[in-house]
Amino acid sequence: EAGVTQFPSHSVIEKGQTVTLRCDPISGHDNLYWYRRVMGKEIKFLLHFVKESKQDESGMPNNRFLAERTGGTYSTLKVQPAELEDSGVYFCASGSTGSGNTIYFGEGSWLTVV
Amino acid sequence: DQQVKQNSPSLSVQEGRISILNCDYTNSMFDYFLWYKKYPAEGPTFLISISSIKDKNEDGRFTVFLNKSAKHLSLHIVPSQPGDSAVYFCAASGRIQTGANNLFFGTGTRLTVIP
DSSP, X not given: OOOOEEEOSEEEEOTTOOEEXXXXXXXXXXXXXXXXXXXTSOEEEEEEEETTEXXXXXXXXSTTEEEEOGGGSOEEEEEXXXXXXXXXXXXXXXXXXXXXXXXXXXXXXXXXXX | OOXXXXXXXXXXXXXXXXXXXXXEEOXXXXXXXXXXXXXXXXXOEEEEEEETTOSEEEEXXXXXXXXXXXXXXXXXXXXXXXXXXXXXXXXXXXXXXXXXXXXXXXXXXXXXXXX
């Protein structure tokens, strides 16, 4: 069974540009999460989808970040326009309703804004 | 304000000995706790979890202990192996705010097991 997959694995963009990160959750998982880790700090929650609906987006830093999950399958996280402080690793995770609070992470998308 | 804290950024242990990683939390509404292991350039991998109704959960070489009164949990690895060298994240969740099951993570402890 395929795990959570993320694309791209690495991205270097200039300040002011746009980047779109994609996440494909484990098949059948209704819950999809985006997390971010800035260098050396804790992994921080961004938002949570249940199927195509945003259950909780309290962790989104500002309105430059837009997440979508059309159709309740894969999700995208767009940063527009990117700022230097957006650099970090963006993790996607998914979980099924029956697995308690255990969620499974992808390998992350490393974003560097220069 | 961080709700989950791992105060030791790093830990070195001799192969075969016990590794003890500690984690403290501040929110009494947390009722589920997890440990994730992370290798460089990879995503966190689920290791072991514990519900607040238990005080111990064991899985092979890994045991998690929960002390609710102290708001403290620890991960014991015994015997430690070189392949256990990684960053270990403590995480907690509970039915708080909107009821979302998002996880609150600590900053991680880098474990190095010396052969």
